[in-house]
Amino acid sequence: MNTALMKFGVGAPVRRKEDNAFVTGKGCFTDDISRPHQLHGYVVRSPLASARFKIVSTRDAISAPGVQLILTGEDVKHLGALKTPVMQPEPGGDARPTRDIPILCTGQVRYVGDAIAFVVAETAAQAQDAADLIEIDYDSLDAATGTKNALEDGVPLVWPELGSNLAFTRAMGDKSRTETVFAEAAVVSRIEFVNNRLVCNYMEPRAAVAEWVTEENRFVLTTGTQGVHSVQRILCQGVFGIDHDQLRVVTPDVGGGFGTKSFVYREYALVMESARRTGRPVKWTSSRTEHFLTDAHGRDNFVVAEMAMDKDSRFKALRIHVTANMGAYLSQFGPMIPGLGAIMATGVYDIDTLDLAISGIYTNTCPVDAYRGAGRPEAALLIERLVDTCARDTGLSPVEIRRRNFIKPAGFPYKTQGGRLYDVGEFEGHLDVALDRAGWQDFEKRLAKSRKTGKIRGIGLATYIEACAFAGSEPAHAILKEDGN
DSSP: OOHHHHHHSTTOOOOOSSHHHHHTTOOOBGGGOOOTTOEEEEEEEOSSSSEEEEEEEOHHHHTSTTEEEEEEGGGGTTSOOBOOSOOOOOTTSSOOOOOOBOSSOSSEEOSTTOEEEEEEESSHHHHHHHHTTOEEEEEEOOOOOOSTTTTSTTOOOSSGGGSSSEEEEEEEEOHHHHHHHHHTOSEEEEEEEEEEEEOOOOSSOOEEEEEEEGGGTEEEEEEOOSOHHHHHHIIIIIIIOOOGGGEEEEOOBOSOOTTTTSSOOHHHHHHHHHHHHHSSOEEEEOOHHHHHHHSOEEEEEEEEEEEEEOTTOOEEEEEEEEEEEEESSOOSSGGGHHHHHHTTTTTTBOOSEEEEEEEEEEOSSOOEEOOTTTTHHHHHHHHHHHHHHHHHHHTOOHHHHHHHHBOOGGGOSEEOTTSOEEOOOOHHHHHHHHHHHHTGGGHHHHHHHHHHTTOOOOOOOOOOOOOOSOTTSSOOOOOOOTTOO
8 A cells, every 4th residue: 555645645634734823813913013112003094985085184183192194106116016927918019108107196186095094103193183174175076987888988087198098908819700600690698797896805905014224225015925935026016116125024924815916006005105205114904994995805897708609509609898987996816807708708519600899998997907717707707607698599408508519529629719628528428427416407396395385495506617727837846966965
């Protein structure tokens, strides 16, 4: 018996070592951490979705008890904005210009929660009290908030100099071939729906503690993240213009991330700049309300999709248009997320041709980025809702329409219209097992029983395949030196 395989092989149990601390309340999250002589920061945020503004006076605020520093947009104009690195060329040319997240706004705000100033005081309460004393004049502007109509005439422009609320476009597939197949189709099914905007809700809202170590000429930033290296890189290269060894990023227990703690946010730069200016550690902790308003939101798509079928209800062509709301600025990975869904748009079905178009749009809302699957759950919802509609339009059951159109085992390896290569698969076999375990055949009996007692019962069917990682993204290298190391 191979004991090594039993201990380390596929399917062997993996004992979790971290749970005891969490279930006994001994975890260490960012807000648990305090440094000697630390100060506290508070962000002044816009109450309006779109407005020009002027900071009239900070005199009373800077004189308030405990206040040590107030930063405005003018004070941090030497810091770089938070830029997205994932803008792709348009179908016919260069990438469009981005609209980046400023560390603090100067002159105009573009969504409720947009950052205007940062107040640093001896206590968090003193910082918040002083923030109310900053005099700000707002000139409210009309706002664009709807995803579906953002590109229609008459909708206010988030960035008037662009001439449109269009942020970018993407295209995939063969438009001409798809149009030909649709023209010859026996049946065409169509759906349109909203994949609604949502907000994450982790246990610990974001928090950060920054220290400036004078003798080492570097920062130390402690914050719950989903990747310290990217945070370090972006803050060093993109925001502060410093060498990587001038910033150490430390992540304790995270308290939930779900994608939303992957990104670099304004507050990280603000506590760092404040720590350098005051010479003392500076801590900021988000309220739950701030989290809802300002941490990157998820999804928010308006989708139109059509399937062309032959007389035997076999899928021949798929046509999709996604309007993807990016919010007021382009967040770190925001422009990439709809494209991640696009590459798996055909799901587990044998479809001859695809025409997929994406319109990324600006609105006066919180920026949108990766959340819980980053585009892939959106794609699964799209294709499965459309397949159910195809079943209704053709008179087939949701089970039968899937059986007819699954990629067959003999068809593997199979390259999808989205460019993914499936090496193996037996989707009908998986479906049979799922139907048996779910008691699909007996559902009507359970439904009748529920109706007699005045209860509601339902059952649904969906098939799902996902690329959970990206080939080549995590290389490992081993070098054997002459001395054996």
